[in-house]
Amino acid sequence: MRLELREITKQFPGVLANDRISISADRGKVLGLLGENGAGKTTLMNILSGLYRPDSGEILIDGQARTFTDPADAIKAGIGMVHQHFMLVPVFDVVASVALGAEPVKGILGSFDRASARKRVVELSTQYGLDVDPDARIEDLPVGVRQRVEILKALYRKSDILVLDEPSAVLTPGETEELFDIIRGLAAGGTTVIFITHKLNEVLEVADTITVLRRGRVAGTVLPAETTREELANLMVGRDVELTVSRAPAKPREVVLDLADLTVRDDRGGIAVRGINLQVHAGEIVAVAGVQGNGQTELVEAITGLRHVDSGTLTVGGEVVQNATPRHVADMGVAHIPEDRSRDGLIANMTVAENYILDTYHRSPYSSGVRLNRKAIAEEASKGVREFDIRTPSVETHVGALSGGNQQKVIVAREFSRPVKLVVAAQPTRGLDVGSIEYIHRRIIEQRDAGAAILIVSTELDEVLALGDRVAVMYAGQIVGILPSEQATKEAVGMLMGGVH
Amino acid sequence: MSGLRKRLRPLLVPVLAVLSAFIVGSLFLMLSDLKHLAMIPTDPIGALTGAMGDVINAYRALLLGAFGDPAKFALAFQQGTPKAWTTALRPITETLVAATPLMFTGLAIAVSFRTSVFNIGGDGQFVLGALGASIVALAFRGMPAPITLVAALAGGIVFGALWGFVPGFLKARTGAHEVITTIMLNYVALQIVQLALRTDFLRQSTNSQPISKVLDFVRVPLLIPLPGLRLHWGFIAALVVAALISWFLFKTTKGFELRSAGQNLTAARYAGMSAGGSIILAMVVSGALAGLGGAFQVMGSVTQMSNDVNSGYGWTAIALALLGGTRPGGVVAAALLFGALNNGGHGMQVATSIPLDLLVFIQALVIMFVAAPDLVRKIYRLRPPKPEVVPAATEGASA
C-alpha cells in the first residue's frame, strides 16, 4: 500500500514538533526517515500509530484520507509499528506477545487459542526468516530477538506498512545486517517499510528513498544513488542558529578527569559504556558528541557517582572516585549540570532559593548542622539571581514557574556557586532560546578560563562545535574519534555520529 | 482585595469539599429516615419538609455539641458558678480533647506524605505508643509524677518510632511496599496489645475485659481546673508539636532533605541526598508522632490502656493530612474540624439519636472530594488553577 502524509503539523506547548511535514512511501519500497534527536521523528511516528492526533494535515493510504483516533484504528488501516522501546510484556511468552490484541479465540469463555496463534507465529517466522523460539519468555530473550518478535507482531496483524523506529539502536552490527535482510525481504513481498534512523550508512544501504527531517521540518528528499554521506550529514545537522560565542584558544594544563577502560552498564544490565579512555585537562573543554542513547547518559552518571562502574578506573584530580557517592563527588569540586533539568536538576514545587542550595544546603553558611539559615540562603540566592541574570519575581518563587532558560540558569548558578574543579554538563542548553544558550555557553567558557576542566555532553552538533576545544564522538558506547577543534568540522563529526569511521 | 482573594483561594476546594460531604451526608440521612419515607405515599410534601427539618435539627445539634450552647454561656456569665461554667465549656473542651489525638496522627501522616511515603500505619503506631507509655508508666510507678510522666511519654515516642522504623527500613532496603507492610503491622500491633494485656504486669485483675490498670498516677495535668472538664496539656503539646514539625520541615536541614525527596526523589538523589535515609527518617518521625499521640491519649483523655484507646485515628489522619494540604497548620485546622465533628456527633447522637457513625461516612466523603479537586471544581463550575509547571514537551517524552 502507498502511504502519504501531507502537511502534518503538531504543536506542543513551546515546541513545534512537526511543521508541515510531507512524506510518501510506495508499495514495496523502503523509505528512510533520517534525522537527529528533536527532528520530529518520534512525534511523526506517534501520529502515524494513532497515539497523537495532528493539529492539521492528513494521512492518506492508497490515496484515501484516514483519521486515527486510537492505535486500533491505525492497526486496522494496516500500519504496523516497531517502537524503539519494545512494547512487549516481559513475563509473556513469544506467542502471547505477538497475539496480544489480535488473539484467536474459541469457546464461550473466549479461550485464547494458543495452538493456532503458535502455528501462525511459526509460519510467519519461517516465511520471513525471523528465527524465534515461540515458547520463550520475552525477558529471557536478547534484544535482537525481541525486535524480531516486534516485527512478527506487525506481520501477524497483516500490516502492509511497517514502521521501524531507530531499529538498530539496540542491535549489534551482525544483528543489524540480519535486520536489513529481513527488511529487504519484506519489501520484496510488497510491504511498505518506513525506516527511522539517525545513521547515515543505514539509510544509504537499505532505503529506496530518503527523507531528511530537521527541527520539525523536511530538510530534503533524496535518492541514495544520487547523494553522498556528506550531503546527508549536511541536511541532517544543518545550521539554523549561528552560534557565535568567542573564545580564546584553550590553555590546557594538568589532567583533571581521567577515565581508563571505563565500563558501565545500563538499567537493564547491558553494557552502555564500553571501556572508554578519556582525559580532560584543566583549562580545556572536551565536548562529547553523539546521538542520544549511545552511552553518554550512563557515562555522565558514572562520573558523577550516580551509576555503578563495572570496571576500569575513574579519577578526578588524581583521586580515584569510581563508585563514590554523588555527594562525595560533588564535594571534590565536580559541578554537574544534569541532562533533564526538570527531572534531575530541579524540584519544580520548591522555590528558586531552595533549588539554589539543593546540593550545598548541608554546608556553611546555609546550614548550622541542624538549622537552615534562611537569611544566608536568601542572600546567596539573590546574589546568584543577580549574577546569572535569572529572571524571577523573587527568590521565593517556585522554580517551576520560570521559563526553561531561567530554570537552567538556576542550575548553572547553583553548580558554579561553589569551587569547581571539573564541570560535567549534559545537554546544557537543550530546549533553550538563543539568548539563554549564548549566556550559558559564555559562563561555561569563563569557568574554563578560570582553570576548570569541562566535559560537555551534547547531541546538538552546533553546541559541540561552538564549545569543544576537543570533540569526542560517542557511538555504541565507545569513543570513535577525538578531533581537535580545528579538525572538527560539521561533516567530519556528523559522519562519526552516524557511525562512519 | 485581590491579595485577600489570592490568599483565600487555596481554601476554596477544602471548604467546598466539606460542604459537599455534608450535603451528601444529609441525603443519606433522609434516605435512612424510615418514618418520613413511610409518609411519602400519603403526604409527600410533609415527608420532605419533615425529613429536611430533621436534617437541620441534626446538624444544629452537631454544632451545639461541638461548640456549646450560647444560652448556657449566657447563664454561666450570669451565675458565674463553676458548675454553670463546666456545662457551658464542656462541649468546646471536649472538641479539643477529641482533636488532640487527631492532631498527632494527622501530623504524623503529613510528615510521611511530605516525603512521598504512604504511612497508613498510624493506627498501629498510635496504639503501640499508648502501650509503650503504659508499660513505662507502670514500671516507673512510685517515682515522682513528673519523672514518670516524661518517661512514659518518651516510651510512647520510642514504641511508635520503632513501629514506623520497621516499614521505613524495609522499604529503603528491600523495596517492600509500605502500604502493605503498614497495614499488616497495624494488625500485629493490635495483637501485641492484646498479648500485653494478658500479663499481670499490665492487666487490671478485677476486670474481665482486657484492660490495663488505671494510670491515674501519671495523668497529664488538666488545662482548666474545673471538675468535669477533661481538656489536658496534651492539647497544648499537640500545638507545640505542630509548630515544631513546621519548624523541622521548613527550617531544618533534615526537613529540607525530606521535602526534597518527597517532591522529586531523582533530583534529591542527583543533589547527593540519601533517598533511603529520608524514607527511614520520615517513617521514624511519623511513627514517633503517632506514638506520642497514643501516649497522651492513654494518660490524658482516658486513663486505662485497652484496644479502645484508638478509634481509627490513623485512618482519619489520612483525611487530615490531605485536607490540611500536608502543612502542619492546615493539619491542626483540619484536626480541630474533625474533632468538632466527632464530638458534635456525640451531641447529635444524644439529642436526635442519629448515630455518630454518620460522621465517619462524611469524613470519607471529605477525603474523596479533597483528593479529587477537579471533581469539586466541576461540580461548582470553578476555573481550573493555573498549571504551576509548564511541561517541556520534547521528542521522546512520549510512548
Place this chain on the structure above:
Amino acid sequence: MTAATAPVTTGVPRISAAQQRAERMARIRGIIFAVIGLAGFSFASGSMGSDVTFRFWIQEQGGAAWEIHTAAGLLWILAGVTTGVGGIYQLWKGASVSWRRWMALALPFWIAAIIGTLLAGKPAVMTNLFGGSLEYAFPIAMGAFAAMICERSGMLNIAIEGKFLLGACVASIAASVTGLVFVGPIAAILVGVGVGWLMAWMAIRHRVDQIIAGTVVNFGALGLTNFVYLRILQLNTDINTPPTVEAIKVPILSQIPVLGPVFFSGTPYLYIALITMVVLTYMLFKTRWGLRLRASGEYPNAAGTVGVDVIKIRYRAMMLAGAIAGFAGSYLSLHSAGSFQMNMSAGKGFIAMAAMIFGGWNPIGAFGAALVFGFSDATQTLLSSLGVDVPPQILTSVPYLVTIVVVAGLVGRVRGPAMAGIPYEQG
C-alpha cells in the same frame, strides 16, 4: 560499508545484581533452614515419649473415627529432617531450588509436632480442624481473588474490607426484606459492582491516588454500615434476620469416608469458592480476557499500542472484583452470623490481601494461603477449646507477619504485577 567496531552486545554475560542477590538470599535461607531443622531435631529428645492422636470422623460428628497414633518426638524428628535436608540442599544448589516446595513439605510436620506437643495426649480432631480452616478460608480466598483481579489489571485495591462490610449489610437487608435467601448475595454483588466502579472512576477519571480511593471506600463503608445498623437495623430487627444459607451435603461425595465430612458437607459458599478458583485460574491464564488483563497490569503501553483499551479493562476488573468481594461479604451475614453486625469483617479484607501476596498473585496459591491462615485460626480455636493456654494472638498474627516477610523478599520474593497502582497514560 557498515559500522563494525562495536562488539556484540549480547555476547556479554549478564549477571544482574538481582540474580546475585537471589543467590545470596538462597544461601542465607539454606543456613536458616538448616539451623531450624537442627532445632526441631533437638526438641525430639524431650518429647519422645508423649503420645499424639489425630482423629478423623469417618461420617458423622462423634461417630466412627479413624485415628493416627504416634509419638510427638517422631513428628519433631520428621520436621527437623525435612527442614534440615531442605536447608542443606539449598546451600548446595542455590537459587534454583524452590524453597516453597521444601517449606510445604516441612510445614505440616512442624504444625503436627507443635499441636501434638501442646495437646499433651488429648486427641486432635482433624475433621473439625480442616472444616474450620475451610470456613475461615472462604471470605479470605474470595477477597484475595478480588484483589488479585485488580492488581493483575494494574489497579491497587485495598478496599476489600469495605466491600465485605457493604456486601454483608446489603445482603442481610435484601434477604430479610424479600425473605428469599438468594436475593441477599445478588444484592451484595450489585453493590460491590457499584463500589468497584466508583473506585475506578475516582482513580482513573479523577486521578485520585488508588490508595486514597481505597481508604475512602473502607472508611465510608464502615461509617455507612454502622450508621445503617444503628439507625435502622437495630430498631427494626425484622430486616436484619435473613434466612441463612444452609449447609448442603453433596450427594455421594459427602459419603466418602474422612474426606466427605470435611469437603462435601459444608456451605455452598465453599463450593462456589472452589469453582471460582478453578474458573479464575482458567480465565487468567488461558483466555483472551486474562491475557489482556495481565498485559494491562504488567506493561499497559504494550497493550495500548496494539489497540487494547487498557482503561476499559481496568474499569471492568474493578467492577468484577467488587462483585466477588461483595458476594463474599454476604457470607458474613448470611452464613457465619445469621445477621449483620457492626464491623463484622474485622480485618478479613486485609488478610485477603495478605493471602493474595502470599499466594503469589494466583488463585490456587491464594486459596492455599487462605487455608494456611484458616488453619492457624482453627488451631487456635481447637487449643483454646481444649484449655491449652497459648496466647491466641500469636497465631492470629501469622498471616500479617508472613505477608511482611514475603513482600520484603526476606524469604524468596514473589513478583506481583509490575504496574499495579500506577496510573496509565496513553501516548
